[in-house]
Amino acid sequence: MKAMVLRAPSDLVLDEVARPEPAPGQVLIRVTHSGVCGTDYKIYNGSIKVPYPLIPGHEMVGERVDTGERVIIDPETYDGTCFYCQKGLTNLCPNGTLIGRDVNGGFAEFLMVPATQVFTLPDSIDDRTAPMIQVLTTCLHAQRQVEIFPGDTVAVIGLGVTGQLHVQLAKARGARIIGITRSAEKRAMAEQLGADVTIAGGDTSIEQVRELTGGRGADLTIETTGILKQLESSVHMTRFGGKVLMFGIYTVKEGALPFYDLYFKEVSLISARVAKPEDYTACIALVERGQVKLEPLVSDVMPLGELKAAINLLASDSGQRMKIIMEHT
Ligand SMILES: [Zn+2]
Missing domain, CATH: 3.40.50.720 (NAD(P)-binding Rossmann-like Domain)
Structure with missing residues (x-):
């Protein structure tokens, strides 16, 4: 499959890599759209350390390969068994990972994630704006x-x-x-x-x-x-x-x-740090009902292969850019 691979700081290339094999409890997603954020820039330039080579990307939507359902992915994994998870503080799980920082993420054709991390999207929410629901969850979690x-x-x-x-x-x-x-x-x-x-x-x-x-x-x-x-x-x-x-x-x-x-x-x-699963269902509902509008926040839509240009655009534009969405097909 095609993927954007970060081989070292500032060394980001479109490459051909093996498609992930579904494992028990995991689902394979064909990623259709992803969002670029400031964290991606910090991962790209090396100010956030990651294991190389890494496929970054943590704001993504796509289709479950097994059911064809459109889904958004919660990139923050948690073990579900530790002290914090048992208290309902899954966002603080010390054994959690951020998909796209600690493990391969969504700037690729396919992504494999634990089944607990996917949330079904209604038809009324379009693919181009849906990656921003991940951003919205962090805002909602904070306001909670x-x-x-x-x-x-x-x-x-x-x-x-x-x-x-x-x-x-x-x-x-x-x-x-x-x-x-x-x-x-x-x-x-x-x-x-x-x-x-x-x-x-x-x-x-x-x-x-x-x-x-x-x-x-x-x-x-x-x-x-x-x-x-x-x-x-x-x-x-x-x-x-x-x-x-x-x-x-x-x-x-x-x-x-x-x-x-x-x-x-x-x-x-x-x-406030990241979000919890409950924030995904709540945010999907807020967007579906039109209480939160995402469309005006999209400033650019670019093909996945231009991720490096997109990250540079985000960084060089002194904050005038809003959300840049990558289209994967
Ligand atoms: Zn935990």
């Missing part, structure tokens, strides 16, 4: 960690793909949304998708959020950029007793946060 009540004000910092999904999810929960980014295009998109107000970010954003909330600050701030400076701003634009959802992935090794403000305002910092 915080209460949002109708009438709450939620500030969303960063309006890339995950920011736009957070806007829609928080809107579905009845909140008033303030979207924050420098990009005028992304602000316009967020307003289309449910943001009540958008602001341009920068130094005045903290003051603007306070002005929009009677001087108090947001009940919840969702930080999606992974930039420490933005996390600091999140603390300042959140009200006393409010919460900051740290959705961006912070990889900095050192740096300071306004600790005294955290204490004095009694602001909670909340983390």
Whole structure:
């Protein structure tokens, strides 16, 4: 079968490799579409270490070879037997793997995965947008960690793909949304998708959020950029007793946060990592009902063989690109 193989950092080629053989408890998927994300870029350039050679790709949809059903794949595997799995925290399983990082992933014609990792897609969700359901599950899992009540004000910092999904999810929960980014295009998109107000970010954003909330600050701030400076701003634009959802992935090794403000305002910092199986069925339903729209988030569709160009596009475009979808056939 054809697959995109990463042989070493930045050495990604379209190659002919053996098709995986179905094993007990596993299902063979013919992958039809996949999404490219920032993690793929970090795997590609070597900042995330992987076993080489590796077929990356963890946002993928396809057809079960045995039944022909269209499915989305949950790339986060878990053993189902450990302390965490028994507590229902499968996303934290220490024996879990990420398909496309620890084992071969979806940038290929075929992929074999445990039968527990596949979820059937309804006909109303099209193949081109479906890979983003994986991204949506991580947003939903994160929002499950915080209460949002109708009438709450939620500030969303960063309006890339995950920011736009957070806007829609928080809107579905009845909140008033303030979207924050420098990009005028992304602000316009967020307003289309449910943001009540958008602001341009920068130094005045903290003051603007306070002005929009009677001087108090947001009940919840969702930080999606992974930039420490933005996390600091999140603390300042959140009200006393409010919460900051740290959705961006912070990889900095050192740096300071306004600790005294955290204490004095009694602001909670909340983390969330990947998603659980329950988030797949919930997200499929949210998309099927039109409560979350994925189509506007697709900025490019490219053939699988152009993955290297797609990753470079994502990296070089200073964040203006939204989701790039690879077409496998
Ligand atoms: Zn486990």
